[in-house]
Amino acid sequence: MVPEAMTFDLERSTEVLARTPGALRALLSGLPDAWIRGTEGPDTFSAFDVTGHLIDGEETDWIPRAKIILAGGPNPAFEPYDRFRHRARNVGRTLESLLDEFASLRVANLDLLHSWRLIGDQLELPGIHPTFGRVTLRQLLAAWVVHDLGHVAQIARVMAKQYKEEVGPWLEFMPVLTDHERPRS
Amino acid sequence: MVPEAMTFDLERSTEVLARTPGALRALLSGLPDAWIRGTEGPDTFSAFDVTGHLIDGEETDWIPRAKIILAGGPNPAFEPYDRFRHRARNVGRTLESLLDEFASLRVANLDLLHSWRLIGDQLELPGIHPTFGRVTLRQLLAAWVVHDLGHVAQIARVMAKQYKEEVGPWLEFMPVLTDHERPRS
Numbered sequence: 001m002v003p004e005a006m007t008f009d010l011e012r013s014t015e016v017l018a019r020t021p022g023a024l025r026a027l028l029s030g031l032p033d034a035w036i037r038g039t040e041g042p043d044t045f046s047a048f049d050v051t052g053h054l055i056d057g058e059e060t061d062w063i064p065r066a067k068i069i070l071a072g073g074p075n076p077a078f079e080p081y082d083r084f085r086h087r088a089r090n091v092g093r094t095l096e097s098l099l100d101e102f103a104s105l106r107v108a109n110l111d112l113l114h115s116w117r118l119i120g121d122q123l124e125l126p127g128i129h130p131t132f133g134r135v136t137l138r139q140l141l142a143a144w145v146v147h148d149l150g151h152v153a154q155i156a157r158v159m160a161k162q163y164k165e166e167v168g169p170w171l172e173f174m175p176v177l178t179d180h181e182r183p184r185s
Numbered sequence: 186m187v188p189e190a191m192t193f194d195l196e197r198s199t200e201v202l203a204r205t206p207g208a209l210r211a212l213l214s215g216l217p218d219a220w221i222r223g224t225e226g227p228d229t230f231s232a233f234d235v236t237g238h239l240i241d242g243e244e245t246d247w248i249p250r251a252k253i254i255l256a257g258g259p260n261p262a263f264e265p266y267d268r269f270r271h272r273a274r275n276v277g278r279t280l281e282s283l284l285d286e287f288a289s290l291r292v293a294n295l296d297l298l299h300s301w302r303l304i305g306d307q308l309e310l311p312g313i314h315p316t317f318g319r320v321t322l323r324q325l326l327a328a329w330v331v332h333d334l335g336h337v338a339q340i341a342r343v344m345a346k347q348y349k350e351e352v353g354p355w356l357e358f359m360p361v362l363t364d365h366e367r368p369r370s
Contacts, residue, residue, distance in 0.1 A: 006219050008351040015216055016344065022211035027204055027337070034191050035201065132354035139353035146352055149345035150361035152212070153338040159201065160334035166193040167331055168324035169317035176335035179364060 008138050010118060013145045014110055020148045021103035024051060027155065029099060036095050038162040040180065047155045051098045052086025054151060058105035060085065062144040063112060069127040069137045070116065077128040113141075193323050195303060198330045199295055205333045206288035209236060212340065214284060221280050223347040225365065232340045236283045237271030239336060243290035245270065247329040248297060254312040254322045255301065262313040298326075 006012060028036055028047055036047045045053065065078045090098060116122075123138035160176045171177055191197060213221060213232055224231045230238065250263045275283060301307075308323035345361045356362055 005350055006223065006347045008348070012217070012219060016220065019212055019216075023208055026207035026211040031200055031204075032197070034197060038191065129354065132357070135353055135355070139351065139355060142348045142351035143353075143355035143359070146345045146348050146355070146359050146362060149341040150359055153341035153345070153361050153364075156334040156338035156341070160331045160338070162191045163193070163327045163331050165190055166324065166327035168320055168328075169314065170320070170324060170328035170331070172317070174328070174331050174335055175365070176338050177331060179338075180360070 008123070008142050010123075010141070013141055014113065016145050017106065017148060018110055020054070020152065021099065021106050023152060024054075024102065024155070025099050027152075028095060031095075035159055035162065038158060040158055040161055045154065045158065047158060048090075048095050048098070049086060050151050050155050050158075051095060051102060052090045052093075053083065054148070055098060055102050055105060056082070056085045056089075057144075057147065058102065058109055062140065062147075063109045065127055065140055066113070066137060069125050069140065070122070072125065075128065076126060078130060080130045193308070193327050195308075195326070198326055199298065201330050202291065202333060203295055205239070205337065206284065206291050208337060209239075209287065209340070210284050212337075213280060216280075220344055220347065223343060225343055225346055230339065230343065232343060233275075233280050233283070234271065235336050235340050235343075236280060236287060237275045237278075238268065239333070240283060240287050240290060241267070241270045241274075242329075242332065243287065243294055247325065247332075248294045250312055250325055251298070251322060254310050254325065255307070257310065260313065261311060263315060265315045 028051070031047075039046045039049075060079070061081050068076050068078055118137070123136065123141075125137050126134050127137070127140065129135050157176050157179055160174070164171070164177045167174060167177070213236070221233050222231045224234075245264070246266050253261050253263055303322070308321065308326075310322050311319050312322070312325065314320050342361050342364055345359070349356070349362045352359060352362070
């Protein structure tokens, strides 16, 4: 039996969001730069970069946009999101300090989300995305979850590619090594 | 500066292999079936299935094949690997018990690998893969690392897809939702 895809559920969403910092820590903490600074090529993200990008999301994307929606003003337009904010921000930082910071920010954001005690109607409130226009709070929160999981997948893929030349004929059995040959970061 | 892809290194490899069980636990432990049992469609793996598949790898693939190589016999042919062994094996099991079992098997296998104190020449010893023929111990061990990371990426992708219908227009910004539309499991 193939289960149906889930419909959005706030508790189901926060269960995943709460686990991401620990998952990154378990995967990455203590690894040498060879694993955490490797990329998929020029202008693509390393595991270090992705962690910084997730921090940017906590500070400038998901919860700030939810606040704009919940403020209920006449023009709930989101600020454009800077996907490269982390590059200048995190020069000289260690991955360990970014992992700690991401975990703290996430806890605080989930505490805030919980404190709103959102009910069904509120999830349908609109915001205006700078690229694709009208979205709902429900879609924003679902996208936050998917964004996390997409970046966990990206980190694993970027790490795997550091061994692309080492697996010999296994290459054809390991799609993770050839996924996103032109990555979108 | 884009770092060079890594060349195979035994210590670098075991650093990743040692982290995978903890990463799966951090990502999955305590989640409800809606996240753990969701798939990408008929005949594809859920997070539960992938965990079972990784256990199969510990019991029947990587270390058993390394043993065949190191035995140095005249025909170091690997047993074919059953990618669906876990389906019958794990009926009635909980994910928690699989996560525990995977962690125990992995520790034991890494202890064994360490006990061999492999040196450079041994890494070039050959085995015969049932599909693509001659491979080396070095390639086998590199493939073990990549296999782990590919399945971490798969778990994150399969979970993300449970919300594919929920993100609205973010779909176009989230390649994880459309990767592997015809998954190879």
